[in-house]
Amino acid sequence: MDVQFAKRVAMMDSSVVRETLKLTARPDIISFAGGMPAPEVFPVEPLRAAADKVLRTAGRTALQYGLSDGVASLREKIAARHRAAGMPCQAEDVLMINGSQQGLDLASRLFLNPGDLVACENPTYMAALSVFRGYECDLLPIDTDEEGMVLEDLERKLAANPRVRLIYVIPTFQNPTGKTWSAARRKGLLALAERYRLPVLEDNPYGDLRYEGEDVAPLRALDTSGIVTYMGSFSKILSPGIRLGWMVAAPEVLEKLITAKQSTDVQASTFIQMMVDTYLADNDLEENIRSLRALYGKRRDLMISAMKESFPKAARWVRPRGGLFLWVSLPDGMDTTALLPRAVEEKVAYIPGRSFYAGEDVDNTLRLNYSNATEEQIVTGIRRLGRVLCSHLG
Amino acid sequence: MDVQFAKRVAMMDSSVVRETLKLTARPDIISFAGGMPAPEVFPVEPLRAAADKVLRTAGRTALQYGLSDGVASLREKIAARHRAAGMPCQAEDVLMINGSQQGLDLASRLFLNPGDLVACENPTYMAALSVFRGYECDLLPIDTDEEGMVLEDLERKLAANPRVRLIYVIPTFQNPTGKTWSAARRKGLLALAERYRLPVLEDNPYGDLRYEGEDVAPLRALDTSGIVTYMGSFSKILSPGIRLGWMVAAPEVLEKLITAKQSTDVQASTFIQMMVDTYLADNDLEENIRSLRALYGKRRDLMISAMKESFPKAARWVRPRGGLFLWVSLPDGMDTTALLPRAVEEKVAYIPGRSFYAGEDVDNTLRLNYSNATEEQIVTGIRRLGRVLCSHLG
Numbered sequence: 001m002d003v004q005f006a007k008r009v010a011m012m013d014s015s016v017v018r019e020t021l022k023l024t025a026r027p028d029i030i031s032f033a034g035g036m037p038a039p040e041v042f043p044v045e046p047l048r049a050a051a052d053k054v055l056r057t058a059g060r061t062a063l064q065y066g067l068s069d070g071v072a073s074l075r076e077k078i079a080a081r082h083r084a085a086g087m088p089c090q091a092e093d094v095l096m097i098n099g100s101q102q103g104l105d106l107a108s109r110l111f112l113n114p115g116d117l118v119a120c121e122n123p124t125y126m127a128a129l130s131v132f133r134g135y136e137c138d139l140l141p142i143d144t145d146e147e148g149m150v151l152e153d154l155e156r157k158l159a160a161n162p163r164v165r166l167i168y169v170i171p172t173f174q175n176p177t178g179k180t181w182s183a184a185r186r187k188g189l190l191a192l193a194e195r196y197r198l199p200v201l202e203d204n205p206y207g208d209l210r211y212e213g214e215d216v217a218p219l220r221a222l223d224t225s226g227i228v229t230y231m232g233s234f235s236k237i238l239s240p241g242i243r244l245g246w247m248v249a250a251p252e253v254l255e256k257l258i259t260a261k262q263s264t265d266v267q268a269s270t271f272i273q274m275m276v277d278t279y280l281a282d283n284d285l286e287e288n289i290r291s292l293r294a295l296y297g298k299r300r301d302l303m304i305s306a307m308k309e310s311f312p313k314a315a316r317w318v319r320p321r322g323g324l325f326l327w328v329s330l331p332d333g334m335d336t337t338a339l340l341p342r343a344v345e346e347k348v349a350y351i352p353g354r355s356f357y358a359g360e361d362v363d364n365t366l367r368l369n370y371s372n373a374t375e376e377q378i379v380t381g382i383r384r385l386g387r388v389l390c391s392h393l394g
Numbered sequence: 395m396d397v398q399f400a401k402r403v404a405m406m407d408s409s410v411v412r413e414t415l416k417l418t419a420r421p422d423i424i425s426f427a428g429g430m431p432a433p434e435v436f437p438v439e440p441l442r443a444a445a446d447k448v449l450r451t452a453g454r455t456a457l458q459y460g461l462s463d464g465v466a467s468l469r470e471k472i473a474a475r476h477r478a479a480g481m482p483c484q485a486e487d488v489l490m491i492n493g494s495q496q497g498l499d500l501a502s503r504l505f506l507n508p509g510d511l512v513a514c515e516n517p518t519y520m521a522a523l524s525v526f527r528g529y530e531c532d533l534l535p536i537d538t539d540e541e542g543m544v545l546e547d548l549e550r551k552l553a554a555n556p557r558v559r560l561i562y563v564i565p566t567f568q569n570p571t572g573k574t575w576s577a578a579r580r581k582g583l584l585a586l587a588e589r590y591r592l593p594v595l596e597d598n599p600y601g602d603l604r605y606e607g608e609d610v611a612p613l614r615a616l617d618t619s620g621i622v623t624y625m626g627s628f629s630k631i632l633s634p635g636i637r638l639g640w641m642v643a644a645p646e647v648l649e650k651l652i653t654a655k656q657s658t659d660v661q662a663s664t665f666i667q668m669m670v671d672t673y674l675a676d677n678d679l680e681e682n683i684r685s686l687r688a689l690y691g692k693r694r695d696l697m698i699s700a701m702k703e704s705f706p707k708a709a710r711w712v713r714p715r716g717g718l719f720l721w722v723s724l725p726d727g728m729d730t731t732a733l734l735p736r737a738v739e740e741k742v743a744y745i746p747g748r749s750f751y752a753g754e755d756v757d758n759t760l761r762l763n764y765s766n767a768t769e770e771q772i773v774t775g776i777r778r779l780g781r782v783l784c785s786h787l788g
Contacts (some may be wrong), residue, residue: 044453059438
């Protein structure tokens with residue numbers, strides 16, 4: 001075949017995530033590369049019971065088309081959960097989507113023209129970078145420190161770049177760094193976004209997975225002007241294989257998101273939505289989250305102790321208070337992309353930090369996931385990785 | 395909120411389909427508007443058993459992330475079914491998507507730049523028009539007759555419009571007209587597409603629902619140069635509420651579709667794919683299709699007899715040999731959009747034909763669905779609609 005592809009195809013990332021997931025499929029490799037939950041604690045039996053109940057009692061409804069915005073009772077449960085956590089939210093503010101990745105796509109469709117700029121944390125979620133680039137947009141990386149985006153840098157860059165059309169942030173347990181924004185930075189970001197009339201896309205798949213410290217309100221809870229579009233997901237607190245997430249947005253934005261959702265794939269699965277709705281009615285999601293917190297907190301601690309034992313002394317990391325990832329910095333001059341094949345030879349995998357940077361290439365960082373591997377794999381895998389890193393440094 | 399939306403937002407159709415589905419939710423209205431299957435024949439129990447088996451035997455895998463291209467054994471079953479029907483197809487030629495609507499979106503992403511033209515049958519599937527317009531493209535309507543696109547018209551328009559980048563067709567039991575292309579026209583279309591190096595997007599959600607006559611090979615089965623990208627769906631032969639369909643394409647196209655799928659929403663639900671894979675292993679899909687053919691064929695016949703009794707003599711339609719729709723033409727000067735509110739007052743609904751035209755507005759046509767309503771509803775609803783049409787003509 002000899003046909004012409006659209007311009008955006010050249011911008012579409014070759015699939016780092018997909019190649020990564022392929023690595024993890026090799027059973028002899030201990031992979032810290034993906035962002036997968038621990039399958040051994042999926043609430044399989046409660047979800048089976050929910051699926052069974054839905055198909056026994058409302059099978060015809062579950063297997064039929066439904067509305068594009070989603071199943072009403074599920075939207076209400078999600079809204080109620082947000083309200084309980086201090087975010088004003090009604091059922092009609094919620095749109096059901098296929099995981100929050102789809103929210104990135106729908107929001108891009110709404111807000112971005114080719115040639116626009118997206119201001120984002122640097123580093124940030126690599127698959128978000130792919131989405132924005134696929135919309136033929138450039139990234140405007142903003143400096144970050146321990147409290148979030150450096151607001152002076154954001155302001156300076158917004159003032160200098162009138163083509164910025166969207167600000168994308170993961171304020172809680174950021175991917176890949178694990179950092180959480182302070183309340184002051186959150187308020188400061190909103191003030192700047194309002195001043196520049198820029199929509200803010202808040203990605204919060206990890207917010208519930210806190211292992212220590214106090215909850216911080218999401219941007220959407222602090223937003224008085226409807227400037228924040230929020231994305232939540234069941235992937236990390238229930239199951240990613242069901243592909244279910246949601247967006248919360250101002251009415252005039254949500255209406256357009258629903259139209260975009262409908263045009264994209266009509267609606268999220270009626271059956272999956274009813275299954276989750278039934279699960280939430282018959283089970284305590286918070287209990288499931290508590291058990292994930294206990295497990296992942298333990299794995300984080302174990303990974304950090306293992307790293308202390310086997311990583312080179314010059315390696316640096318910040319202990320994340322939640323989320324799924326440890327972000328490691330190695331001495332200047334080390335190249336984690338070049339090292340990856342050597343790590344895979346030693347049967348351990350990670351993601352080179354370079355994939356997460358919006359601007360300059362940074363070669364001496366890497367991301368480790370601690371939720372998916374068992375305790376034994378964490379100990380063995382970190383020892384293997386330590387050997388690779390030390391032998392390269394030594 | 396006072397932010398700027400992207401240019402494409404102005405092109406995104408307000409949602410005819412969604413408003414339509416809202417109408418159908420009113421229990422007092424007999425709706426022939428949607429394109430919904432008959433819920434009373436969904437294989438609820440076999441699908442329940444499949445869901446149960448998957449979650450009992452492979453729950454952790456089903457609830458976890460999977461590969462973006464889809465579950466291998468399901469892709470193989472789909473490929474084998476295509477091969478059995480004469481289409482060369484291997485598992486690796488298949489991408490699992492959330493219903494064929496998503497195929498329209500992914501193909502548009504691959505092939506269309508803003509300002510491009512899409513050649514299509516006129517009238518055609520209205521939600522496809524929305525997708526192409528959402529990509530800031532214009533439609534190039536091609537004349538059709540009883541055998542499909544008029545090739546002379548297509549050739550003349552391709553020669554005159556170098557901005558055409560894609561040809562979109564529903565060659566079997568077309569939506570909305572119910573027409574099926576002849577084999578000669580299919581071959582002629584492929585020859586023209588090859589000459590102009592234009593990809594062809596073949597949408598085939600209804601091909602299995604044939605009530606009389608012989609099967610005609612899909613374009614993809616006749617395609618020797620890989621120019622056809624094919625979309626299939628479980629929505630009309632199994633269940634639309636599971637949101638599962640597939641694409642078949644040449645390797646260099648499929649690879650890019652997978653990248654686009656991943657960026658859009660990572661993957662189709664692992665659980666849903668495994669449920670359908672198990673259903674296909676443990677049940678006879680062809681048996682389910684045979685029962686749908688019997689039921690829908692009967693409903694088509696019943697609707698046509700009811701129309702003969704109560705519709706104005708000047709109304710015209712072609713008896714479709716398959717699919718879900720009857721396409722009705724009324725005398726010039728009648729306006730089915732203006733009549734719809736009067737029909738709804740009489741508690742019957744249809745879709746005005748105007749929504750399906752890519753070019754000029756045509757006011758005197760309407761589309762009726764005969765798969766979703768019961769026999770009793772068909773008789774009562776067509777009588778009501780006949781009264782509205784006759785009173786307006788009289």
